Amino acid sequence: MYKKHFLLITRLGFPIVVAQLGTIVTGFADTMMVGQYGTEELSAAGFTNNVFGLIIYFLLGFSYSTTPVVGAFYGQGRYADAARSLKESLLANMGSCGVVVALMTVLYFNLHLLGQPEELLPLIRPYFLVVLASMPFVSAFNALKQFCDGVGDTKMPMWVMIGGNVLNIIGNYMLIFGEWGCPELGLVGAGVATLIARVMMVVAIMAAILFTKRYAMYRGGLRMSVTGEGVKHLSRKGLPVGLQLCMEASAFSLCGVMMGWIGAVPLAAHQVMCTISTLCFMVYYGIGAAVAIRISHFRGQGQWTEVRRVAGVGLAMTLATGLILSALIFVLRYPIASMFTTSEDVVRVVVALVAPMMVYQIGDCIQIVYANALRAIEDVKMMMMYAFIAYILVSIPLSYLFAFTLGMGPEGIWWAFPFGLTTAGVLFWIRFNKTTRKVLQ
Secondary structure, eight states, X not given: OHHHHHHHHHHHHHHHHHHXXXXXXXXXXHHHHHHHHOHHHHHHHHHHHHHHHHHHHHHHHHHTXXXXXXXXXXXXTOHHHHHHHHHHHHHHHHHHHHHHHHHHHXXXXXXXXXXXXXXXXXXHHHHHHHHHHTHHHHHHHHHHHHHHHHTTOOHHHHHHHHHHHHHHHHHHHHHHHTOTTOOOOTHHHHHHHHHHHHHHHHHHHHHHHHHSXXXXXXXXXXXXXXXXXXXXXXXXXXXXXXXXXXXXXXXXXXXXXXXXXXXXXXXXXXXXXXXXXXXXXXXXHHHXXXXXXXXXXXXXXXXXXXXXHHHHHHHHHHHHHHHHHHHHHHHTHHHHHHHHOSOHHHHHHHHHTHHHHHHTHHHHHHHHHHHHHHHHTTOOHHHHHHHIIIIIIIIHHHHHIIIIISOOTHHHHHHTHHHHHHHXXXXXXXXXXXXXXXXXX
């Protein structure tokens, strides 16, 4: 039975991991190309991407409510209801995005209050606006992808994401450096390339759902009228998850702001290290998403013993993967850091941040698997409180304490992450076990 779960999680999770790795490759390419263009541009990109990291994780978390709803309908053979939930998900996700865009517009007019180096603001502002314009397409793609995941199709979104990533890399080359007859836009060019890629990804996944044979059985449901209760349900379930992921991302994004207080070099190193560490996160996320899909199907069928088994297998797979990735990054830390920048000072700081990154992988594995498991059984209310404890009360204050009060500098900021992520993982694990045991009694 455990072998079967391992194989099915692998089959579902592998396309998600490949797609996420494609996203990481794009992040690597973005960071390397911008870093080769200039250190100030790299620092400006690091600040902006860290700020938007909060928003992107919130929007992603908000969309997660779609998978368990669609997955439960799929497990019960109710395909029309699954398709109707997609329409409701699009409405709920675009509504949340509208609120986010409004808040980020206010932030744009107050960027000067965030204490960043004055020379970076002329680079940050235009890049900020272009990235902001892409947020509605991020929300739309999230909703469409979670629907596909919920019905067990993780391969088609994988190909769409890979195609979008290739388009983004080509656009970066053309628009950052002014190649192939394009204007040299520098950092703004990276933002424009990302915007174009995100638009095309939405077009591609919508076309697949509307016109391919694989989704023919769902098109009748797409003609069904949405229900206000369905939109409200997705919003109620999505908001706590979105805030949980947002608070998790804030432990990294606000630390990017702290890095800016120390200087442009630590901020650039933080951007490089976030790109590297996101590699691990996205691999774990692929496994965790597969766990959530399998659990949502078993939950729809009322098989709670299998729900618990899937979570246990997913944790073992994630921990084994984390051990391998951490070892590789440690061995290759100097070559990897040198790929992103020609600055020896930035490389030196990046290498110093590898140790805390390795330590926090255990906590990250636990929290990703059991966060996805809780989402799959729609037990999400307490997750927001747990995230607040782990990231707002533990991780962020410890980053400031270690870096500034104890004088540990950039390394101190990152040594707080193991405490925050492990706290979250333990709390999610306790909650999942408590909830599932109660159902089985």
